[in-house]
Structure formats: structure tokens, C-alpha cells
Amino acid sequence: MPTARKRARTYDPVKIRKAVQAQLGNVREAVRTLTPEQLALPTRLGEWTVRELVAHIGMAVTAVHRGLDRPAPARQDATVLDWPFATAASSAAIAEFTRGLAERHPDLDAYLGDIDRTLAELLDAHPGTRLLETNAGAMPLADYLVTRTVELVVHTDDLNAAVPGLDIPHDRQALAACTRLLADALAAKAPGGSTEVRIPPYAVVQCVEGPKHTRGTPPNVVETDPLTWIRLATGRLGWKDALDAAKVSASGERADLDGLLPLMG
Structure with missing residues (x-):
């Protein structure tokens, strides 16, 4: 598994914040339209249903919440380019947590709405330089938000693949950041x-x-x-x-x- 030593691309933190919130908003608007039958549809992610996929999207965003709830690490030891290579190690725990979330939050619109509101509050309260402990290591909040564009864009595409005709739009800045991070990860690998x-x-x-x-x-x-x-x-x-x-x-x-x-x- 590669460790990125090449200097990472820089991202505009204002644009990244707007991109994360915009794509989360796009998902929430689409989720409001889903019927119980559509929420029960299978996805291309193993045994997950659409309902569990939506719960996972919320969980991916609230990784920011969980990181900010813990003490800040003493020093940075990871960059945004380390993150793509660290995701597989925690896949089993993520799947179990996701199923629990789906059961605890039957009202997915309210669930995503609360996440959207609290995310805005947290980003207003903490600078982008604030270090977070992540699955890839300690990195600044602003960098970790770039990884959230990947989670949101990838899983938006998963939702569109699962529900015929859903067609959730991709925010341009979110799609750009996701594409660039994964391209840079290839160059690092x-x-x-x-x-x-x-x-x-x-x-x-x-x-x-x-x-x-x-x-x-x-x-x-x-x-x-x-x-x-x-x-x-x-x-x-x-x-x-x-x-x-x-x-x-x-x-x-x-x-x-x-x-x-x-x-x-």
C-alpha cells in the first residue's frame, strides 16, 4: 500500500465546503422523493439496500463530527493523498455501523437535515487547520473535507445506479475534487x-x-x-x-x- 510523499494538490477550502454541502443537499432532495419500495431496493454494494446506502452517506459526513468531538492530535502525520489507500481496512466495521444507523433513523430526510445543520455549525466553529484523527492518520479539517467529496460523489453514483430514473445531480466542484484526488492517488500509487x-x-x-x-x-x-x-x-x-x-x-x-x-x- 503506497504512502503519499509527493506534495498534495491544494484545494480552495471555501469551494470544498460549499461542494460538500451542495452535494449533501442534492442527496437529501432526492431521498425525500423515495418510496418505501425504492428504499428497499438492492444496491451494487453487497447486501446494502438503498436505505442503508443513504444511512452510510450520512455516516460518511458525520465522520467530521466524530473527528471534531475527539481531542486534536498533537501533530499531522497524513495528507489527503493517504486517505484513499486507508479505506479498505475499516470496511467491515463500517458495514456493521451502517446497518445500525439505518435501523435507528427511519426518517432519512430528518436524519440528513440534522447532519446538514450540525455540519454547518461545526465548520463555522472550527478553522480548517484544526487537526482530526482519521482512518488515514491525523490531517487538517480542510483536507479531510476534500475526502468527503469522494464519499458523496461516489455514493451519489451508487444511488443513481440503484434507483432507475433517480438522476441525482453532481455538484461541479464536488465532482472536480473527487476526480482530482483519485487521479492524484493513481500518480502516488x-x-x-x-x-x-x-x-x-x-x-x-x-x-x-x-x-x-x-x-x-x-x-x-x-x-x-x-x-x-x-x-x-x-x-x-x-x-x-x-x-x-x-x-x-x-x-x-x-x-x-x-x-x-x-x-x-
Whole structure:
């Protein structure tokens, strides 16, 4: 499992806060429309129903609450790029906690509304420099909020996949931050300059060991759209399936990312 040593991309904390709150709002508006039958539908996340998936989205946001409720760590020992590689280790505990949340909160709109309100209060009360203990290590609140865009965007896509016609929109800033963080995670996992991965309009990264490209058209290029990239990076879509469906283009002998994906479990 890689540890990110490369200097992390910087994010505008004001835009990230707005993105998190906007995407949470998009989810809440959609959840209000769901019928009991739709809430009972299966999802692509193992045994979780739509109801449990919504409960998990709330849990992902309230990780901020839980972090701020604990004493601040003495020093930072993780960056935002460490987070994607730390998610798989706690998956069993997350699943159990999620099922309990779904049982305790039958009114999901009220549940998400309370989270939205208390999140705003906490972000008003704490500076972005405040350190949190996270599953990846101690990092600033502002950095941890970037990881919440990944949780919200990925699980919004899971909801849309589970409920036909739901079509919850993705906030542009949330989608951009999610795409960039997962692209940078690929570059951290496979450092190098032989392959260029393009995810317009949000990210371009160099990765994979080999001859470094300096000018002209790169010899190894991968290109796809943001949602396809996010699905590849999180294991919702396989590399070969994406190629077969023409969801991704890959040219050059070092453009095969199959062995590097997914990045998150």
C-alpha cells in the first residue's frame, strides 16, 4: 500500500465546503422523493439496500463530527493523498455501523437535515487547520473535507445506479475534487512520467515508471470522463469492461492500468 510523499494538490477550502454541502443537499432532495419500495431496493454494494446506502452517506459526513468531538492530535502525520489507500481496512466495521444507523433513523430526510445543520455549525466553529484523527492518520479539517467529496460523489453514483430514473445531480466542484484526488492517488500509487492520464475537464496526471515524456504527444495516453474514472478507481467498473464499452481510450504499451485499479476497496 503506497504512502503519499509527493506534495498534495491544494484545494480552495471555501469551494470544498460549499461542494460538500451542495452535494449533501442534492442527496437529501432526492431521498425525500423515495418510496418505501425504492428504499428497499438492492444496491451494487453487497447486501446494502438503498436505505442503508443513504444511512452510510450520512455516516460518511458525520465522520467530521466524530473527528471534531475527539481531542486534536498533537501533530499531522497524513495528507489527503493517504486517505484513499486507508479505506479498505475499516470496511467491515463500517458495514456493521451502517446497518445500525439505518435501523435507528427511519426518517432519512430528518436524519440528513440534522447532519446538514450540525455540519454547518461545526465548520463555522472550527478553522480548517484544526487537526482530526482519521482512518488515514491525523490531517487538517480542510483536507479531510476534500475526502468527503469522494464519499458523496461516489455514493451519489451508487444511488443513481440503484434507483432507475433517480438522476441525482453532481455538484461541479464536488465532482472536480473527487476526480482530482483519485487521479492524484493513481500518480502516488504508480509514480513516474511515462503515461499521461487525462480526465477532462478536471485532471491530468503523469504516472507509471518508464521513459518520461517531455514534449509533443505523449506515447502512452489514457483518457476517460470523470464518472467513468471514479467508477474505475473505486472498483465499480472493471478496466476491461470500460475498454470494451468504449468508456476509456488507452494508447501505448504502458497505458494498461488494469493492474493498478481499483485504488479504493
